[in-house]
Amino acid sequence: MIEVAVSQKxxxxxxxxxxxxxxxxxxxxGHSGSGKTTLINLIAGLTRPARGRIVIDGExxxxxxxxxxxxxxxxxxxxxFQEGRLFPHLSVKQNLLYGAWFAGAVDKSxxxxxxxxxxxxxxxxxxxxxxxxxxxxxxRVAIGRALLAxxxxxxxxxxxxxxxxxxxxxxxxxxxxxxxxxGIPIIxxxxxxxxxxxxxxxxVVLSAGKMRACGPxxxxxxxxxxFPAAEGSDDAGALILxxxxxxxxxxxxxxxxxxxxxxxxxxxxxxxxxxxxxxxxARDVLIAAERPDGMSALNVFRGxxxxxxxxxxxxxxxxxxxxxxxxxxxxxxxxxERLQLAVGAPVFAIVKSVSFDRRTLGSGWQDLRASxxxxxxx
Amino acid sequence: xxxxxATVAVVASLPFGLATAWVLARREFWGKSxxxxxxxxxxxxxxxxxxxLLLISxxxxxxxxxFFEQCCGLVFSFxxxxxALACAVMGFPLMVRAIRLSLESVDRxxxxxxxxxxxxxxxxxxxxxxxxIAPGVIAGMILCFARAMGEFGATIxxxxxxxxxxxxxxxxxxxxxxxxxxxxxxxRLTLVSLVISMGALIASEWLARRAGxxxxxxx
Numbered sequence: 389m390i391e392v393a394v395s396q397k398x399x400x401x402x403x404x405x406x407x408x409x410x411x412x413x414x415x416x417x418g419h420s421g422s423g424k425t426t427l428i429n430l431i432a433g434l435t436r437p438a439r440g441r442i443v444i445d446g447e448x449x450x451x452x453x454x455x456x457x458x459x460x461x462x463x464x465x466x467x468x469f470q471e472g473r474l475f476p477h478l479s480v481k482q483n484l485l486y487g488a489w490f491a492g493a494v495d496k497s498x499x500x501x502x503x504x505x506x507x508x509x510x511x512x513x514x515x516x517x518x519x520x521x522x523x524x525x526x527x528r529v530a531i532g533r534a535l536l537a538x539x540x541x542x543x544x545x546x547x548x549x550x551x552x553x554x555x556x557x558x559x560x561x562x563x564x565x566x567x568x569x570x571g572i573p574i575i576x577x578x579x580x581x582x583x584x585x586x587x588x589x590x591x592v593v594l595s596a597g598k599m600r601a602c603g604p605x606x607x608x609x610x611x612x613x614x615f616p617a618a619e620g621s622d623d624a625g626a627l628i629l630x631x632x633x634x635x636x637x638x639x640x641x642x643x644x645x646x647x648x649x650x651x652x653x654x655x656x657x658x659x660x661x662x663x664x665x666x667x668x669x670a671r672d673v674l675i676a677a678e679r680p681d682g683m684s685a686l687n688v689f690r691g692x693x694x695x696x697x698x699x700x701x702x703x704x705x706x707x708x709x710x711x712x713x714x715x716x717x718x719x720x721x722x723x724x725e726r727l728q729l730a731v732g733a734p735v736f737a738i739v740k741s742v743s744f745d746r747r748t749l750g751s752g753w754q755d756l757r758a759s760x761x762x763x764x765x766x
Numbered sequence: 767x768x769x770x771x772a773t774v775a776v777v778a779s780l781p782f783g784l785a786t787a788w789v790l791a792r793r794e795f796w797g798k799s800x801x802x803x804x805x806x807x808x809x810x811x812x813x814x815x816x817x818x819l820l821l822i823s824x825x826x827x828x829x830x831x832x833f834f835e836q837c838c839g840l841v842f843s844f845x846x847x848x849x850a851l852a853c854a855v856m857g858f859p860l861m862v863r864a865i866r867l868s869l870e871s872v873d874r875x876x877x878x879x880x881x882x883x884x885x886x887x888x889x890x891x892x893x894x895x896x897x898x899i900a901p902g903v904i905a906g907m908i909l910c911f912a913r914a915m916g917e918f919g920a921t922i923x924x925x926x927x928x929x930x931x932x933x934x935x936x937x938x939x940x941x942x943x944x945x946x947x948x949x950x951x952x953x954r955l956t957l958v959s960l961v962i963s964m965g966a967l968i969a970s971e972w973l974a975r976r977a978g979x980x981x982x983x984x985x
Contacts, residue, residue, distance in 0.1 A: 432882050433881075433882075434878050434881070434882070459881075459886075460878070460881040460882050461881045461882075461883075461884050461885055461886045461887075461890075462884075462886075463882075464884065465882065466882070466883075467879070467882040469875065469879060471875070473873075473875055473876055473878075473879040475876060475879075475880075475894060476898070477897040477898060486880070486883055486885075486893070487883030487884055490883060490884030490885050490889070491884050533883065534882075534883070537883050537884055543882075
């Protein structure tokens with residue numbers, strides 16, 4: 389259980405956040421300047437809040453009312469920073485064992501070190517120095533270093549932000565394994581919808597120092613107003629849980645099924661029968677009032693308009709309920725009026741197969757629904 | 767004599783140099799610029815003035831001199847310890863400067879990272895800060911050593927020029943030049959001085975490369 393209720397003033401910026409969650413992978417999401425890093429530094433103990441309390445698994449780390457402030461070095465929280473922050477004068481192995489030594493957790497056999505090194509795919513780098521590592525390798529070593537300090541909670545401050553797309557794809561599977569195998573709850577700061585959609589089970593949305601929402605990722609991703617285009621995000625879109633049904637090697641396509649119906653996607657390297665999560669971006673969804681014919685798009689779903697977002701600019705976001713599955717579509721306001729769309733109107737949602745963004749594809753999600761049930765939003 | 771004096775001066779002033787540099791680099795407090803000024807004073811004062819100030823404060827009758835004599839039997843005036851003190855005072859600003867500059871260039875975020883890994887502040891200093899500033903510390907020590915080897919004005923004012931007790935290399939050379947036929951002796955000492963200084967430079971280069979290069983040379 390993670391309980392955070394803090395307020396902090398930094399010049400003109402004021403952070404005021406209050407949430408409680410049982411999530412195993414909690415994403416703090418927001419655009420730059422929303423206070424994500426300020427918040428995670430407060431949790432790590434690198435800064436003191438003006439007011440508030442932070443309780444992790446029943447242990448009070450900060451309570452300004454009672455004058456409690458546990459310094460960072462006594463909190464036993466592993467932190468992974470955006471820039472890695474490996475010690476340049478120590479080898480990879482020494483870096484990895486640095487935290488373990490202070491935790492008194494260095495085991496002589498090196499079994500724990502070996503296990504983490506294999507988990508993160510860095511076992512061949514142990515004798516190197518950080519300046520001889522690639523960006524992706526550095527970040528994995530930084531994660532390993534935090535893990536080996538046997539923390540009660542892992543904090544990650546945009547660990548992928550400084551990497552290019554290829555390196556991000558390289559690390560994502562390790563983060564998924566971490567989530568599923570390490571057994572340590574994770575708080576993950578990110579401004580990338582793709583990362584949040586792929587990894588997290590619980591989402592805390594921050595905006596200008598205020599908390600906009602807190603709850604299960606699956607539910608929050610369906611709220612059209614939380615990821616508005618106005619804040620510079622082109623990434624809004626619903627999360628879909630789907631099962632791989634069949635691989636069509638002839639056309640290089642993968643057939644998936646979800647509650648909305650059957651999907652055809654460019655080939656995904658996932659075995660048949662495996663469940664995946666994918667994010668369908670709002671800008672990639674078209675809406676038609678009648679079933680379209682003679683169209684190239686392969687994915688057409690029948691649904692009803694469930695919600696029409698705020699209409700201040702030229703575009704509007706629409707939530708469409710397709711047999712219990714939610715899709716989000718971004719249309720112009722003009723189109724909405726021309727099609728005479730209103731809540732409850734029957735429509736067809738069209739998704740072009742090739743538009744699918746592979747970065748958002750996640751796996752290993754089987755027990756997500758179960759853990760969502762335990763996450764409480766405040 | 768000079769070697770002993772200079773080495774003692776460097777080693778004895780190192781902890782103070784580290785502490786002063788740390789305070790100047792990391793802390794904000796009232797009177798910081800005053801401390802900064804005092805530390806750097808020997809750099810700008812004429813050495814003879816510094817020597818005279820030492821004489822009146824650390825001499826047998828001086829307040830500091832009496833204190834040290836009573837508490838630990840340490841006498842500075844007209845002893846080699848006094849020569850070491852004079853050298854240390856003269857080299858101190860150079861040492862503090864070098865260490866302070868390298869401290870200021872240390873990435874504080876690395877220290878934060880060490881903190882989140884369970885290291886308390888003294889350990890952070892020992893395991894992260896100190897290794898990172900090692901090249902700067904060594905440079906400071908060498909500068910201080912060079913200054914101590916060459917120190918003349920403050921030494922001769924404070925502890926005079928007593929052969930076998932307070933006569934350092936420069937003052938010995940000076941003595942030789944003052945007597946007829948002393949050219950040969952002066953030249954010999956000059957050569958010795960050259961060799962020692964050159965050796966110190968090479969040693970420092972090697973030490974700095976080992977300390978700073980640990981991160982660059984992959985094993």
